[in-house]
Amino acid sequence: MKIWNPYEITGKWLRGSFHNHTTNSDGWFPLETVYKMYGGYDFLGISDHDKITKHEGEREIPTVFEAIEVSSRQTHMLLVNPPHSIMENYSSEFTIENYQRFVDLTAANGGFAVLVHPNRYFSNFWKLDDMFKMENFLGVEVYNGDGNPEYDIAFDKWDALLSAGRKVWGFGNDDSHVYGQEKRAWNMVMAMENTNEAIVDAIVKGNFYVSTGYGFDAIQVEDDTVVVDLRSNELLDKMYKYVTFFGKDGRVLQETTGRIKQAKYECKGDEGYVRIAVYLEGGYSAFSQPLFVEK
Ligand SMILES: [Zn+2]
């Protein structure tokens, strides 16, 4: 059995979000305010609708990313580190061909594409068929912090892609527009250093997880066993945890609960992939990337 663990390389955990708006599109706050709202973050992407917002002015956030949210009436797609050349004769029209072109140009520019809020059925969402028609994108926004639990969670579509053998990562972002939407969901990236290149390198390899307040210290593989070290300290260790291991088709492989610091799952070989969700009592959560299992 071979288990592909994206968390093998260790570095330092960095916190950040790639999908946030300013007054340059329909956000309420100018860039300088958004920087302040995200004080304490290690990195931040600004992704206005159909515009690449230039990073300028004073900020404390060490690393920032240029991004754009390609925003047709039907679907939205996040491009992190897109080439500025995409703005020539730019159209957000949703065709697979047009969106695929953006994905490929961004990947060639050292960036990546994420299909965002795929379940936002009341406005802009992704049909699963269309997601399957797209190639070369890096991930799916499985947790969008906009604030509608019915529409902003998309583990079902992620599991559908993963179960069909697509290797795509799960992202968490605020998609912040208005006051109160900041710091709800983010990505914890295990990078060698806090630079754009090191963060993208780690993200492309899947060495990150989604958090809404809780986390993992490490995820390791020992023989055929996935060993999950939950974020631990004297205070957290007193609290109750709910750990779920999911496999292909979203099947629940194992649930482990208690005032624990670690959870283990021994792979049988038929899982397809194993991904881990953990909730701390009170609701703070973290969601790992899949570890692909080959028989
Ligand atoms: Zn959107």
Ligand SMILES: [Zn+2]
């Ligand atoms: Zn957005």
